Structures are given as structure tokens and as C-alpha cells.
Amino acid sequence: xxxxxxxxxxxxxLDDDDLVQQMHDDLYDGLKDEIEEGVNILLGRGWxxxxxxxxxxxxxxRIVGIDFxxxxxxxxxxxxxxxxxxxxxxxxxxxxxxxxAPRVGKMVIGTVKGDIHDIGKNLVSMMMEGAGFxxxxxxxxxxxxxxxxxxxxxxxxxxxxxxxxxxxxxYMKVVIDTLKEKGLRDDYIVLVxxxxxxxxxxxxxxxxxxxxxxxxxxxxxxQLIAERRRSNSEAAGQ
Ligand code: B1M
Numbered sequence: 001x002x003x004x005x006x007x008x009x010x011x012x013x014l015d016d017d018d019l020v021q022q023m024h025d026d027l028y029d030g031l032k033d034e035i036e037e038g039v040n041i042l043l044g045r046g047w048x049x050x051x052x053x054x055x056x057x058x059x060x061x062r063i064v065g066i067d068f069x070x071x072x073x074x075x076x077x078x079x080x081x082x083x084x085x086x087x088x089x090x091x092x093x094x095x096x097x098x099x100x101a102p103r104v105g106k107m108v109i110g111t112v113k114g115d116i117h118d119i120g121k122n123l124v125s126m127m128m129e130g131a132g133f134x135x136x137x138x139x140x141x142x143x144x145x146x147x148x149x150x151x152x153x154x155x156x157x158x159x160x161x162x163x164x165x166x167x168x169x170x171y172m173k174v175v176i177d178t179l180k181e182k183g184l185r186d187d188y189i190v191l192v193x194x195x196x197x198x199x200x201x202x203x204x205x206x207x208x209x210x211x212x213x214x215x216x217x218x219x220x221x222x223q224l225i226a227e228r229r230r231s232n233s234e235a236a237g238q
Pocket of ligand 1: 068069070119196212
């Protein structure tokens with residue numbers, strides 16, 4: 001994507017707008033070292049970790065996604081872009097998490113069976129941790145048994161599921177139906193997310209809410225936990 005005019009670009013000499021633009025190009029080209037450098041430069045210039053994440057990394061990956069969809073980029077190139085994105089996220093993770101906030105709740109999260117996309121899920125985990133949640137991330141390609149084992153072991157407030165493929169998103173219903181069969185559904189707040197989902201789908205599979213992005217996931221989690229605690233204490237007071 002980036003036009004190479006043969007001259008080396010010195011990232012630290014670019015102004016903020018040009019640097020962010022260059023980072024989109026570097027992400028597109030899967031240049032991990034350059035992404036790490038760009039993230040550090042922006043942080044050094046006083047950008048918040050959240051701004052770096054959303055404006056430089058997430059936006060860059062959005063552009064990658066468009067060309068992947070249109071057959072301009074292929075899996076190996078997208079994997080390199082994903083690796084570069086993860087390297088940037090690795091730097092931001094502790095910064096997003098170090099809020100010192102008291103634990104506001106616990107969430108188990110994983111990508112569903114058949115699906116290996118994990119960047120969005122990782123981002124949600126990071127943002128939830130940053131907001132004071134304890135997060136148990138069970139990774140990718142999870143059959144229902146993995147979710148059941150994790151909720152039994154960790155007793156979270158929230159079960160989160162991620163799916164990026166139209167072929168894997170129906171698996172969320174398998175998990176929720178299994179919870180119902182076992183009489184466990186009402187013990188947990190179930191949040192779902194991923195690019196192909198929407199609110200109607202979430203309602204259809206019996207989730208408590210669809211989360212469009214990581215920020216919405218945090219807000220929704222806080223709100224539903226507060227509601228649940230309120231109704232529990234009202235019930236206890238009666
Ligand atoms: Co894939 N892929 N991919 N891919 N991939 C998509 C999803 C696709 C839309 C690309 C396209 O065609 N435009 C398309 C799906 C089409 C469809 O289903 N209709 C697709 C395809 C087809 C495939 C393969 C089948 C390709 C192939 O092999 N021929 C294959 C499937 C592999 C599998 O899973 N079995 C495949 C493989 C891959 C890679 C391995 C190369 C790589 C994944 C690397 C990785 O994740 N470690 C990859 C990538 C990177 C993408 C795109 C380009 C980017 C996804 C991403 O990371 N986005 C993607 C195109 C796109 O989505 N635009 C694409 C950035 C991320 C921050 O956003 O994941 O949406 P997102 O997460 C957001 C929200 O959705 C939400 O919050 C997040 C943060 O704000 N959210 C949640 C997500 N999960 C949540 C959970 C919650 C709450 C909110 O729980 C509470």
C-alpha cells in the first residue's frame with residue numbers, strides 16, 4: 001500500500017498525523033518493528049494508550065480488513081499485519097491495565113469453536129482489565145466444554161464470546177442452549193461480540209447483550225453487573 005520512494009522514513013521526524021498514516025501503512029505491510037516504534041513515539045508524545053490503540057492500530061486493521069475482503073490481501077499478509085498489531089498491543093496492554101482500579105467483576109472470555117480470530121477478543125480483555133475487571137481468557141477455537149469448565153472453575157459474573165465468521169457465530173447459541181439445559185444460564189451475564197454480529201442476533205441466541213466494540217463491552221458489563229447486584233440486594237432485603 002505504501003509508496004516506497006526509495007528513501008528511508010524516519011518515524012520520529014513525522015508529525016502526529018503523518019506518523020499515524022505511516023503506521024497504517026506499516027501495519028498493512030506487517031512491519032512489526034516499525035509498529036512498535038510508532039507506538040512508543042506516540043506514547044512519548046503524550047498520546048493516551050487508548051488513543052494509540054484506536055487511532056493507529058484498530059483503524060489500521062480496519063483498512064487491512066477491507067482489502068482482505070476485496071481479495072487484494074491474502075491470509076499470509078493478513079497474518080503478518082495481525083502479528084504487527086499484536087506487537088503494538090503488547091506494549092499498550094500494561095498501560096491500559098495499570099489503573100489500580102478495584103476489581104469490579106470477573107469475566108471468562110473466549111473465541112468460539114472453529115474460529116481462530118483473537119485480536120478483537122484480546123482487545124476486549126485488555127479494555128476490561130483496564131476498567132478493573134478480572135479477565136480469564138480461554139483463547140480461541142473453544143467448544144462448549146471449555147466454556148463450561150472455565151465458568152465452573154472461575155465462577156465469573158460474565159461469560160463473553162467472540163466470533164468473526166458467519167459460519168462460527170451460530171455456535172454461540174450452542175453454548176447458551178447448553179447453559180440453559182444445565183440450569184446455569186441465569187447465573188451469568190452473557191455478552192457476545194464480533195464483526196458479523198448485531199443486536200438482533202444476540203437477542204436471537206439468548207445473550208444478554210451484543211457489544212459493538214471493546215469500549216461498549218466495558219460499559220455494558222459495568223451496567224449489567226450494577227443492575228444484577230441491585231436486584232440481588234433488593235431480593236435479599238425482601
Ligand atoms: Co479472517 N476473516 N479469516 N483472518 N479476518 C475476517 C473476519 C473477514 C470479515 C475478512 C473479509 O472477508 N473481509 C472474513 C469473514 C467473512 C465472513 O464470515 N462472512 C474472514 C475470513 C473469510 C477468514 C478465513 C476463512 C480466510 C481463509 O482462510 N480463506 C480464515 C478463517 C480462520 C478461522 O477462524 N477458522 C481467516 C483467517 C484470518 C487470519 C488468521 C489471517 C487473521 C486472524 C489473526 C488473529 O486474529 N490472530 C484474520 C484477520 C486478521 C481478519 C480481519 C482482516 C481482521 C479481524 C480483526 O482482527 N479486526 C477480518 C476483517 C474484518 O473484521 N474487518 C477478517 C480488528 C479487531 C479489533 O476487530 O475482531 O471486530 P474485531 O473486534 C472488535 C469488535 O468486533 C468487538 O470488539 C472488538 C474490539 O473493538 N468484539 C467483541 C469482538 N469480539 C468480542 C467479544 C465480546 C465483545 C466485543 O465479548 C464480550
